[in-house]
Amino acid sequence: MSENSDTLVVEGLSGGYDRFDVIHDIAFRVGRGEAVALLGPNGAGKTTIMRALTGLLARRRGRVEIDGVDVGSLPPHRIARGHAAMVPEGRRLFVGQSVEDNLRLGGLRHRRDRERTEQLLESVFELFPVVERYRRREATALSGGEQQMVAIGRMMMSDPSLMLLDEPSLGLAPLAIADLSAALRRLRERDHSILLVEQRVDLALEVCDRVYVVYGGRIVDEGRADDIGAEGRALIDAYLG
Numbered sequence: 134m135s136e137n138s139d140t141l142v143v144e145g146l147s148g149g150y151d152r153f154d155v156i157h158d159i160a161f162r163v164g165r166g167e168a169v170a171l172l173g174p175n176g177a178g179k180t181t182i183m184r185a186l187t188g189l190l191a192r193r194r195g196r197v198e199i200d201g202v203d204v205g206s207l208p209p210h211r212i213a214r215g216h217a218a219m220v221p222e223g224r225r226l227f228v229g230q231s232v233e234d235n236l237r238l239g240g241l242r243h244r245r246d247r248e249r250t251e252q253l254l255e256s257v258f259e260l261f262p263v264v265e266r267y268r269r270r271e272a273t274a275l276s277g278g279e280q281q282m283v284a285i286g287r288m289m290m291s292d293p294s295l296m297l298l299d300e301p302s303l304g305l306a307p308l309a310i311a312d313l314s315a316a317l318r319r320l321r322e323r324d325h326s327i328l329l330v331e332q333r334v335d336l337a338l339e340v341c342d343r344v345y346v347v348y349g350g351r352i353v354d355e356g357r358a359d360d361i362g363a364e365g366r367a368l369i370d371a372y373l374g
């Protein structure tokens with residue numbers, strides 16, 4: 134069972150699409166204020182695990198506890214109400230809306246609490262000055278790296294117990310990835326509980342306290358980022374192909 138210090142506890146999580154399971158007996162945890170990465174090659178099941186945590190995977194079994202609440206059988210809109218929020222792969226910003234509107238849409242669950250909404254908006258702007266600078270621009274007109282900051286800000290606006298990021302570096306230029314790494318480290322310093330799915334081992338090790346390796350729908354290895362030396366990195370690289 135979960136310790137008080139854990140934001141996320143997953144036990145025996147299996148599930149998939151149609152009749153086939155693509156994730157099998159997954160167990161892992163994210164401590165309070167901890168940043169954890171799921172690393173693995175294409176098709177390993179990382180996104181499917183994220184979808185199971187947010188309730189989007191219709192066929193799932195096992196235990197998912199967030200901040201002591203069993204969310205395993207809750208529908209996505211209930212889980213989104215403060216338990217977990219995700220930056221999806223490809224960002225999926227609202228097209229035709231300004232940066233600020235995208236952020237406010239992320240904070241809809243506080244819509245009756247104006248003060249809270251403004252506080253959250255300020256904390257996003259403090260973390261990402263570029264987002265404040267472009268708050269009136271159309272979100273999808275920004276560069277890929279800037280859009281990623283907006284997507285992270287939109288997730289922050291719902292003030293979730295657990296923050297999920299699905300391959301935030303995908304499609305970004307090297308300079309934008311360096312900015313993203315710095316942004317994620319600032320986010321982590323604020324003691325948020327973060328689960329990051331990545332194919333970039335370097336980014337995950339810069340940002341996270343611990344990593345799990347996902348392969349063939351199972352967790353096959355885990356370790357502390359600090360303890361993973363050149364040998365561990367080579368092993369992970371081998372898994373990632």
Ligand SMILES: Nc1ncnc2c1ncn2[C@@H]1O[C@H](COP(=O)(O)OP(=O)(O)OP(=O)(O)O)[C@@H](O)[C@H]1O
Pocket residue numbers: 150151155173174175176177178179180181182
């Ligand atoms: N909607 C779907 N319907 C059927 N099968 C799916 C669906 N989405 C994913 N799969 C299958 O589930 C398996 C795991 O996919 P998943 O997207 O979770 O992997 P991933 O590790 O996130 O990889 P990627 O980095 O490519 O997103 C793959 O074999 C994939 O083909």
